[in-house]
Amino acid sequence: MKDRDAGADAPGVGGSGDSAALGGASAARGGGRHNGAPADLSATGQAGPAAHNGKPRKRRKRRRGRKVYVRDGQAGLQPPQPEKVSQPPKGPQADASRQPSIRQERERTGQARQSPNGNGARRASDDLPIFAALDLGTNNCRLLVAIPTRYGQFRVIDAFSRIVRLGEGLTASGRLADAAMDRAVEALKVCGDKLRSRNVRRARLIATEACRSAENGAEFLERVEREAGLKLEIIDRQTEARLAVSGCGSLVERETQGVVLFDIGGGSSEIALIDLSRGRRSQRLANHIVSWTSLPVGVVSLAERFGGRVVTPDSFAAMVDDVAERLSSFEGRDRLDHVLESPGFHLLGTSGTVTTLAGVHLDLPRYDRRRVDGLWMDRDSVDRMIEKLLGWDFQRRVANPCIGADRADLVLAGCAILEAIRAVWPSQRLRVADRGLREGILSELMADAGVWRHTRRDGARR
Numbered sequence: 001m002k003d004r005d006a007g008a009d010a011p012g013v014g015g016s017g018d019s020a021a022l023g024g025a026s027a028a029r030g031g032g033r034h035n036g037a038p039a040d041l042s043a044t045g046q047a048g049p050a051a052h053n054g055k056p057r058k059r060r061k062r063r064r065g066r067k068v069y070v071r072d073g074q075a076g077l078q079p080p081q082p083e084k085v086s087q088p089p090k091g092p093q094a095d096a097s098r099q100p101s102i103r104q105e106r107e108r109t110g111q112a113r114q115s116p117n118g119n120g121a122r123r124a125s126d127d128l129p130i131f132a133a134l135d136l137g138t139n140n141c142r143l144l145v146a147i148p149t150r151y152g153q154f155r156v157i158d159a160f161s162r163i164v165r166l167g168e169g170l171t172a173s174g175r176l177a178d179a180a181m182d183r184a185v186e187a188l189k190v191c192g193d194k195l196r197s198r199n200v201r202r203a204r205l206i207a208t209e210a211c212r213s214a215e216n217g218a219e220f221l222e223r224v225e226r227e228a229g230l231k232l233e234i235i236d237r238q239t240e241a242r243l244a245v246s247g248c249g250s251l252v253e254r255e256t257q258g259v260v261l262f263d264i265g266g267g268s269s270e271i272a273l274i275d276l277s278r279g280r281r282s283q284r285l286a287n288h289i290v291s292w293t294s295l296p297v298g299v300v301s302l303a304e305r306f307g308g309r310v311v312t313p314d315s316f317a318a319m320v321d322d323v324a325e326r327l328s329s330f331e332g333r334d335r336l337d338h339v340l341e342s343p344g345f346h347l348l349g350t351s352g353t354v355t356t357l358a359g360v361h362l363d364l365p366r367y368d369r370r371r372v373d374g375l376w377m378d379r380d381s382v383d384r385m386i387e388k389l390l391g392w393d394f395q396r397r398v399a400n401p402c403i404g405a406d407r408a409d410l411v412l413a414g415c416a417i418l419e420a421i422r423a424v425w426p427s428q429r430l431r432v433a434d435r436g437l438r439e440g441i442l443s444e445l446m447a448d449a450g451v452w453r454h455t456r457r458d459g460a461r462r
Helices: 082-086 094-098 102-113 178-196 209-213 217-228 237-246 299-306 313-328 352-362 379-390 394-399 411-424 437-449
Strands: 058-063 066-071 130-136 140-148 154-163 200-207 258-264 269-275 289-295 345-350 376-378 429-433
Touching: 130 178, 130 437, 140 178, 140 437, 154 178, 154 437, 178 217, 200 209, 200 437, 209 217, 237 258, 237 269, 237 289, 237 437, 258 352, 258 411, 289 313, 299 313, 299 411, 313 411, 345 352, 345 411, 352 376, 352 379, 352 411, 352 429, 376 379, 379 411, 379 429
Parallel strands: 130 200, 258 345, 345 429
Antiparallel strands: 058 066, 130 140, 140 154, 258 269, 269 289, 376 429
């Protein structure tokens, strides 16, 4: 199954996150092609135009403002290696790889917007280091490969996302199920091939709540290393909260005084309180976190306990109460009370729940990340969308193009978590972020590597 992966190609990702990172980076292993990968490689690993009628077809490209005509296979570009990059995987995952999902479309359409000043048009060459971030969560397996562009930003050159439901049944058994592990390993093999096909300078490969809480989580990661060739690190909840903040820095505007940022995941939900009302604002948004918590509940675990296919008003209220009780024990929840009534305070949500609500709110015929990422929703609009989803049965949720079969049994559990959050921190505005942990990882890796050190904020070299 493919996921409509939140934030695969965030344009203008800003802010590199807190430098006090917990845990190290895991470099991708293996050989594969060097930085000179074909410049016409798409985010889904498809190769560019082929020869036509036995004769190389001319194609036009732009380079630094000039029109240049070249023949395919010339200009020093090596032909793609279909075994590793351009061919979809064979076997059980073949259908999911060949048919474009909602998520693949999101990743395909957003890439050109990464660098407004034109730097995004530069090709992945030897002078542009490649960085990678992989996030194995309770519900999704996601990968981003990117190169730095203007100050604090990057351009995605490859991406992958698949719903694997690694945490399926974890709430009841305390262990990762065999079928769930098999799905995750197959997805990670695809990620491994993508990483080994490029000369990645630095990568960080993380696992979150499912592997943190499962009895056999460490054993599973040993299997991943053997079969997929990837060494993942299990990050703690504080690191997860910080990375979520780091990935959303450019969506917090200068006049903002306070933000409650939340990431509703499959097995846990991270919440960070960010105070920007005092002192000078740091370039790293994570430096302004004054309080945070991680609730051991997410859309998968909540739906498994209360039911996700058939949700009544009573069962929905029970889910909200369950999350509210957990929030009541969060001692730092009042750290933004002094700005709650200010017009400079708002909520910022980064998860499939809020992006789904935004897509339904916009009545999109197909999910469009460009219209969702950064969207503002007022309180009444959020209320109407949750009420609308509660009135839909499972099949109608499946039929909605912004929900689909993969999320139809999870979206109302996410709405229940959102409602509990809104009750504690009432706000007139919610900003939607289609980005998250991977963007935070990439920002931190690039900042620590100093790739933006000689670039001004306007994108020019010093």
